[in-house]
Amino acid sequence: MTxxxxxxxxxxxxxxxxxxxxxxxxxxxxxxxxxxVVKAAADSGFKPHPKKKVRAAARPDSTSRVxxxxxxxxxxxxxxxxxxxxxxxxxFTKTEDLHTERSFDSLFYLLMGILxxxxxxxxxxxxxxxxxxxxxxxVSMRQQQIREQVIQSPLPSLLLNIFFFISGGxxxxxxxxxxxxxxxxxxxxxxxxxxLILVVIYLVKFIVLxxxxxxxNIQRATDTYLFIVFMTNKILGIFLLPFLVTLSFSDSFMTxxxxxxxxxxIFFFFVRRFAISYGPLRKEINLNGxxxxxxxxxxxxxxxLLIYKVLLNYLEKAY
Numbered sequence: 437m438t439x440x441x442x443x444x445x446x447x448x449x450x451x452x453x454x455x456x457x458x459x460x461x462x463x464x465x466x467x468x469x470x471x472x473v474v475k476a477a478a479d480s481g482f483k484p485h486p487k488k489k490v491r492a493a494a495r496p497d498s499t500s501r502v503x504x505x506x507x508x509x510x511x512x513x514x515x516x517x518x519x520x521x522x523x524x525x526x527x528f529t530k531t532e533d534l535h536t537e538r539s540f541d542s543l544f545y546l547l548m549g550i551l552x553x554x555x556x557x558x559x560x561x562x563x564x565x566x567x568x569x570x571x572x573x574x575v576s577m578r579q580q581q582i583r584e585q586v587i588q589s590p591l592p593s594l595l596l597n598i599f600f601f602i603s604g605g606x607x608x609x610x611x612x613x614x615x616x617x618x619x620x621x622x623x624x625x626x627x628x629x630x631x632l633i634l635v636v637i638y639l640v641k642f643i644v645l646x647x648x649x650x651x652x653n654i655q656r657a658t659d660t661y662l663f664i665v666f667m668t669n670k671i672l673g674i675f676l677l678p679f680l681v682t683l684s685f686s687d688s689f690m691t692x693x694x695x696x697x698x699x700x701x702i703f704f705f706f707v708r709r710f711a712i713s714y715g716p717l718r719k720e721i722n723l724n725g726x727x728x729x730x731x732x733x734x735x736x737x738x739x740x741l742l743i744y745k746v747l748l749n750y751l752e753k754a755y
Contacts (some may be wrong), residue, residue: 542624543684550602554677557599561592568596572671572708587663597666600673605631607676607698610683614695633743641665644735657720661713668709675701 649658
């Protein structure tokens with residue numbers, strides 16, 4: 437019986453002690469708050485109200501407590517001041533361009549195809565190319581014989597004419613991009629248009645000169661002039677190859693130098709073409725220098741300027 441009385445006494449004492457601890461006012465003073473909490477509040481600019489108490493709510497685990505402070509919150513300005521984020525500054529809009537990666541793989545393969553095309557022609561018709569360069573750059577006693585050999589080779593002549601239209605169209609495309617002409621088309625459409633324009637120009641020139649030779653009975657003179665024109669074009673297409681490679685993958689300084697040198701070279705080729713053609717034409721027909729100059733202005737320079745103007749107007753309206 438004594439054993440049960442002692443057990444009942446201890447149980448009653450434990451219950452009374454627990455109720456007393458729960459109802460007791462858990463007032464926290466400055467000395468009872470952990471040092472880390474006080475330091476954090478001081479760093480953030482918090483000052484507790486002198487007349488209000490600080491109450492703590494016990495968590496399920498008795499080893500840690502969450503402090504609830506019955507005081508005004510930290511001012512909003514203090515919480516938004518940040519050296520890296522200007523929360524209180526004036527908002528502004530920043531527009532950024534979308535980066536698009538430009539690939540030059542297609543242009544590289546095009547240049548490789550052009551070089552391979554010329555290498556095949558050079559390998560199969562090396563003698564024809566040698567006669568062509570000899571006929572253009574040298575004056576010899578066998579010039580007439582070399583000319584006959586060149587005329588009797590239509591296949592390499594056709595292949596080199598096609599080569600000139602490809603390389604000339606690509607070079608014209610680079611010039612348009614370099615001088616930033618107002619042509620709003622993509623690179624490949626521009627390249628195709630330039631090549632087709634060269635084909636149309638020389639096709640019209642061929643038809644007009646052939647018709648004029650037949651009408652005025654000067655076929656030998658017109659045939660000689662056409663031969664010199666297309667011979668110059670073939671050699672010009674070959675000499676444009678290094679400039680095409682330079683204009684494709686060089687920086688601004690190299691591009692500017694390549695454009696300047698190439699334009700000087702083209703001017704030299706055209707002057708050379710007119711100088712070579714003037715002698716045979718003067719022998720075949722009664723042609724003086726003034727008439728030849730008027731022909732150049734009327735049939736060489738004026739059509740090119742007209743085509744250039746019409747093409748720019750068409751491309752601006754179409755695209």
